[in-house]
Amino acid sequence: MPRSELAERFRPxxxxxxxxxxxxxxxxxILVFEDVYKSYEQGAPVLRGMTLVxxxxxxxxxxxxxxxxxxxxxxxxxRAETVDDxxxxxxxxxxxxxxxxxxxxxxxxxxxxxQDFKLVPSWTASENVAVALEVLGLPPRLIRARxxxxxxxxxxxxxxxxxxxxxxxxxxxxxxxxxxIVGEPALILADEPTGNLDPQLAxxxxxxxxxxxxxxxxxxxxxxxxxxxxxxxxRVVVLDDGKAIDVPNGVASDEYDNRLPL
Amino acid sequence: MLSVTTTRRAKRGMVREWxxxxxxVFSLAVxxxxxxxxxxxxxxxSAAQDRWAHAGRASVYLKEGASQxxxxxxxxxxxxxxGVTGARYVSSGDARAEFGREFAGHDALAGLGADAFPASLxxxxxxxxxxxxxxxxxxxxxxxxxxxxVETYQSWTERLARLVRGGVAASxxxxxxxxxxxxxxxxxxMRLVLQRRRMEVEVLKLVGATDAFVRKPFxxxxxxQGALGAVGAIALLxxxxxxxxGRLDSELAALVGVExxxxxxxxxxxxxxxxxxxxxxxxxxxxxxxxxx
Ligand SMILES: Nc1ncnc2c1ncn2[C@@H]1O[C@H](COP(=O)(O)OP(=O)(O)OP(=O)(O)O)[C@@H](O)[C@H]1O
Ligand SMILES: [Mg+2]
Numbered sequence: 001m002p003r004s005e006l007a008e009r010f011r012p013x014x015x016x017x018x019x020x021x022x023x024x025x026x027x028x029x030i031l032v033f034e035d036v037y038k039s040y041e042q043g044a045p046v047l048r049g050m051t052l053v054x055x056x057x058x059x060x061x062x063x064x065x066x067x068x069x070x071x072x073x074x075x076x077x078x079r080a081e082t083v084d085d086x087x088x089x090x091x092x093x094x095x096x097x098x099x100x101x102x103x104x105x106x107x108x109x110x111x112x113x114x115q116d117f118k119l120v121p122s123w124t125a126s127e128n129v130a131v132a133l134e135v136l137g138l139p140p141r142l143i144r145a146r147x148x149x150x151x152x153x154x155x156x157x158x159x160x161x162x163x164x165x166x167x168x169x170x171x172x173x174x175x176x177x178x179x180x181i182v183g184e185p186a187l188i189l190a191d192e193p194t195g196n197l198d199p200q201l202a203x204x205x206x207x208x209x210x211x212x213x214x215x216x217x218x219x220x221x222x223x224x225x226x227x228x229x230x231x232x233x234x235r236v237v238v239l240d241d242g243k244a245i246d247v248p249n250g251v252a253s254d255e256y257d258n259r260l261p262l
Numbered sequence: 263m264l265s266v267t268t269t270r271r272a273k274r275g276m277v278r279e280w281x282x283x284x285x286x287v288f289s290l291a292v293x294x295x296x297x298x299x300x301x302x303x304x305x306x307x308s309a310a311q312d313r314w315a316h317a318g319r320a321s322v323y324l325k326e327g328a329s330q331x332x333x334x335x336x337x338x339x340x341x342x343x344x345g346v347t348g349a350r351y352v353s354s355g356d357a358r359a360e361f362g363r364e365f366a367g368h369d370a371l372a373g374l375g376a377d378a379f380p381a382s383l384x385x386x387x388x389x390x391x392x393x394x395x396x397x398x399x400x401x402x403x404x405x406x407x408x409x410x411x412v413e414t415y416q417s418w419t420e421r422l423a424r425l426v427r428g429g430v431a432a433s434x435x436x437x438x439x440x441x442x443x444x445x446x447x448x449x450x451x452m453r454l455v456l457q458r459r460r461m462e463v464e465v466l467k468l469v470g471a472t473d474a475f476v477r478k479p480f481x482x483x484x485x486x487q488g489a490l491g492a493v494g495a496i497a498l499l500x501x502x503x504x505x506x507x508g509r510l511d512s513e514l515a516a517l518v519g520v521e522x523x524x525x526x527x528x529x530x531x532x533x534x535x536x537x538x539x540x541x542x543x544x545x546x547x548x549x550x551x552x553x554x555x
Contacts, residue, residue, distance in 0.1 A: 104467075121461070179469070
């Protein structure tokens with residue numbers, strides 16, 4: 001299914017109260033964090049008035065020291081957590097105010113990849129990828145074809161029938177990436193996707209995300225791995241003291257302030 | 263409705279955790295065997311009650327001094343009572359001889375005197391004769407000078423009725439036990455299954471499955487467990503029933519007046535449906551709170 005058709009399918013779900021989908025909305029940034037506050041415990045805020053704008057088709061690294069709130073930022077976005085204050089606009093719709101029963105439809109527009117892969121070990125690679133389309137209720141034949149394509153894109157064609165449990169770490173992460181892209185979501189979120197992989201594999205997996213990005217998908221990639229940030233000059237968002245500090249041309253550029261905690 | 267995906271996922275879950283499911287089905291079958299056995303007893307007791315309620319005969323015992331004329335007059339009168347289709351005279355000697363044939367070789371009984379066997383008129387009663395009419399007729403018969411006593415075998419019917427009522431009460435109690443067993447067994451099995459498949463649930467929710475979508479296969483699995491438990495119980499009871507019936511000689515059956523019968527198909531189907539519905543409900547109840555992602 002081409003991306004436009006998929007967008008068609010989900011547009012009503014993402015439409016705000018009364019606000020109709022419009023061409024203008026399509027030109028807006030894909031993702032906006034507006035003055036977001038979040039704390040898990042009283043007196044220990046993780047995000048304190050964080051503001052961040054991500055345009056369609058961008059590839060953005062989110063970095064910062066451990067505990068700075070990278071995972072929290074992503075969890076707020078896919079509504080595993082809710083904000084204390086502020087707005088998170090995804091495709092113009094405020095995620096923070098989505099009703100609980102609309103959350104699944106939000107997640108169908110996102111592809112999420114984790115450090116620990118989150119594959120079902122007793123399922124085959126294909127089954128692990130197919131699940132993202134099964135929840136949409138697509139016909140099995142179409143699912144099979146799309147799963148085959150997705151596995152091919154991540155370099156795993158022919159491994160579809162292998163149980164996830166027997167795959168290597170790198171292969172497992174590729175399956176997870178295939179699952180994230182098979183539904184052709186507008187936005188891919190990756191939370192330390194290379195954290196469990198050795199340095200060479202980490203570079204390979206980053207390459208995979210770059211390829212996906214080249215296909216037009218917006219990618220938000222959280223990592224604290226400095227070497228990945230330096231592979232290419234890319235926009236980096238550093239979380240510090242509950243706020244986002246933008247470094248548009250990457251950590252290697254002149255604008256990058258080396259005093260930032262990394 | 264159930265989608266292809268739901269049934270496929272349920273099947274996959276059951277195949278991969280077949281030991282757990284088999285254990286659950288076995289436990290449920292044990293509970294259902296108790297219920298089924300009670301229902302089987304009720305079925306046969308009420309068949310016997312039905313049989314005796316329409317025994318189709320009554321005995322009018324005659325006073326010792328009754329003359330042949332008295333007897334003839336009485337017989338003529340009795341055959342005119344609506345519902346009485348025939349009357350046969352059995353003399354004291356005949357009764358003694360009949361008894362002797364049935365209990366040949368029992369010396370202790372052979373010593374019974376002729377006075378232990380009063381003469382009687384054996385009536386054939388139409389099976390559709392209402393109980394009230396029969397009671398009425400009996401009351402009138404007892405007033406006649408030649409009549410000593412009347413036996414309609416109704417007391418047997420009443421005793422059987424009491425037994426049937428007891429059986430029904432026991433079955434109802436066992437149904438409650440089965441209900442509790444299904445809730446407990448399916449509930450804990452599904453919680454265990456859910457625990458083992460936590461990653462599956464987490465993944466489903468991450469890719470945007472609704473709670474209903476996540477739950478459906480688990481509910482199907484619970485329903486299948488319940489239904490299979492009932493089917494297993496019925497199969498086991500059928501085997502036991504055939505074994506017992508094989509050993510039951512025809513004389514005993516004749517004495518009771520009914521052939522033993524198995525659970526009617528409606529009751530058997532009802533048990534399976536009950537198992538399925540209870541299993542599904544128990545599963546649904548135990549899944550109320552899904553893994554939060
Ligand atoms: N569920 C939670 N309950 C309480 N505190 C939490 C919870 N999740 C995260 N925190 C706290 O919030 C802070 C930010 O956590 P978060 O996981 O977002 O950091 P991170 O930047 O992803 O760190 P890392 O690089 O180690 O993954 C940490 O101090 C953490 O202890
Ligand atoms: Mg983290």
